[in-house]
Amino acid sequence: MSKQGTAPPEPQDFERVLSSMCTVPHPAAREAAERFLATNPGDPTTYQTVAELEREAVATLGEMTGLPDPEGYVASGGTEANLQAVRAARNLAASDDPNVVAPESVHFSFQKAADVLGVELRLAPTDDRRADPAAMADLADEDTALVVAVAGTTEYGRVDPVPALAEVAEDADALLHVDAAWGGFVLPFTDRDWHFGHAAVDTMTVDPHKMGRAVIPAGGFLARDERVLDALAVDTPYLESTSQATLTGTRSGAGVASAQAAMAELWPAGYRETYERAQANAEWVADALETRGYEVVDPVLPLVAVDVPRATVEALRDRGWRVSPTSAGELRVVCMPHVTREMLSAFVDDLDSV
C-alpha cells in the first residue's frame, strides 16, 4: 500500500554516471522485461515462450562470438557465468585438486568462484595490463582445469592474447574460458582475436546487461561443447523438464526477454553504431585529459583510466559525478551507451574548475 501524498522514490538518473558498466536499457528491452516479469525460464516446460526467447538469445550470442551452434543460457550476470565456467571445468577435470590459472587483471568474481567451489586460483602477473602467456604457462600444471582470458578487462578494457592462451590451455590439457562480460558487445566490431572462431575457446561469459542494453539481470554463459552443460546439469524431480544446468533455480524472465529484445533490435547495426560512438567518445576524453597534463591509459576499448589525485576525485564526487577508481587508483571513465559527448565535456569542465 502506498502512503498518500508520498511520491515513490526515484532511481538515480544517468546524467553523471561515468564509472558504471550498466546503462539505460533499450526501450524494447524495458518493454519486454515488463511483459515477461511473471515468467520463469528455470521452468521451461511451463513458461515455454520465454524458453523460446532464451534459445533465440543464445543463438544470437553465438553469432556474435563465432559459435554457430552454441550451448548456454542467459545467466544472472557475469559472476554466475564465470562461476559456472569454473564449476564445469572442475567437474570435468581428472585431477582431484584442480586449479584455475588467470591473469591478475581477472574480475573478482573468480575469487568468489574459487572460494565457493574449493579450487585454487593462481594469478599470473600481467604484461602492460594484459595476460602474459609465459607467466600463465609457468603457473599451469597437470592439475590445471581451466585457463582464463579476459576480453575487455574491467579496469582498463584490455584484451588478452586469446590464441596464445589457448595454447597454454592445450599444453596443460585444460579448458579455456574467455571472460567477455563487458567487452563482448563491442569486440565484434574490432579486429581483435577474442572469440570461439579465433581460437580453441571452450566457454565464454558475455553480458547483455552491460554493453548489450538489456535490463539487469541478464548475463550470458556460452559453451562450445554440450559436455560442458552436461557437467553442470542436475536432475530436477519436481519440474516437468528433467534437468537443469543453471546455478539459479527460479530466475528472471524479464532479464531473458529483455536480452532477446535488445539483441533483436540492435545486433549487429545498432551495436556497431554504439561501439563507434563510444570509442570516439573515449578517444575524445582521453585526448582532452592528456592535453591537460594527466597521465591517461590508452583506451583500447571504450574505457579510459586516468591518473587523477584522490582529492580531485572527491571534489568531482561532491559535484555528483559517479566515478570509481581502479585498484591502482586511476579514475575510470567507461563510455557506456548513456555517456554522451556533452556529458564528457561537462565533466572535463568540472575537472578544470575543481
Ligand SMILES: *Cc1c(COP(=O)(O)O)cnc(C)c1O
Ligand atoms: C562486470 C564484469 C563481471 C561481473 O559481471 P556481473 O554481471 O557484475 O556479475 C565479470 N567479468 C568482467 C570482465 C566484468 O567486467
